[in-house]
Amino acid sequence: DAGVTQSPTHLIKTRGQQVTLRCSPKSGHDTVSWYQQALGQGPQFIFQYYEEEERQRGNFPDRFSGHQFPNYSSELNVNALLLGDSALYLCASSLHPPRGRQYFGPGTRLTVT
Amino acid sequence: ELKVEQNPLFLSMQEGKNYTIYCNYSTTSDRLYWYRQDPGKSLESLFVLLSNGAVKQEGRLMASLDTKARLSTLHITAAVHDLSATYFCAVPGSARQLTFGSGTQLTVLP
Numbered sequence: 001d002a003g004v005t006q007s008p009t010h011l012i013k014t015r016g017q018q019v020t021l022r023c024s025p026k027s028g029h030d031t032v033s034w035y036q037q038a039l040g041q042g043p044q045f046i047f048q049y050y051e052e053e054e055r056q057r058g059n060f061p062d063r064f065s066g067h068q069f070p071n072y073s074s075e076l077n078v079n080a081l082l083l084g085d086s087a088l089y090l091c092a093s094s095l096h097p098p099r100g101r102q103y104f105g106p107g108t109r110l111t112v113t
Numbered sequence: 114e115l116k117v118e119q120n121p122l123f124l125s126m127q128e129g130k131n132y133t134i135y136c137n138y139s140t141t142s143d144r145l146y147w148y149r150q151d152p153g154k155s156l157e158s159l160f161v162l163l164s165n166g167a168v169k170q171e172g173r174l175m176a177s178l179d180t181k182a183r184l185s186t187l188h189i190t191a192a193v194h195d196l197s198a199t200y201f202c203a204v205p206g207s208a209r210q211l212t213f214g215s216g217t218q219l220t221v222l223p
Binding site for chain 2: 033035041042043044045048055056058090092094097101102103104105106107109
């Protein structure tokens with residue numbers, strides 16, 4: 001049973017560029033949530049997708065957007081990258097509503113220079 | 114706004130000793146999660162605590178939840194080096210989005 005997968009593993013971008021991160025949820029899960037974890041901090045909730053719609057959003061600017069596909073996989077897009085966007089981006093999958101535990105993927109390490 | 118506070122933030126302990134990590138949260142929740150994170154790695158689910166008075170144990174770790182006090186504890190018994198990691202508690206919001214504590218970085222010394 002495949003767990004949550006994310007790609008790419010690492011990414012280096014320049015300020016002002018745009019980036020797309022990808023996530024495939026655990027088999028049988030239909031809800032995907034994205035989190036940003038800056039170095040030395042706990043993860044911060046970005047947004048949650050279910051039925052191809054954004055259902056909940058954390059305190060992140062509109063530069064952060066996402067998408068969910070019919071197969072439940074998801075993308076996180078970040079436009080106009082800032083140095084402060086450098087972080088580990090984690091995808092979590094669950095059933096809807098996510099009453100049980102959420103399973104996290106291995107993460108994508110984004111470095112903005 | 115839901116706030117989750119952990120203490121201590123840093124913990125160095127000798128092998129074989131016992132210690133407790135505390136997690137306080139600011140609004141009512143019927144469940145709480147504990148995760149472990151090794152350096153450069155993702156989050157590994159340790160415990161899901163689903164009700165007041167819930168207690169879960171696995172190996173040298175035991176977690177408990179007091180929803181009335183809005184407090185969870187993670188107790189470490191007879192620590193070993195392999196337990197060195199950062200431990201996070203997390204509380205779900207209205208849409209089950211998780212709010213995490215700042216983490217407790219545990220170092221077990223020989």
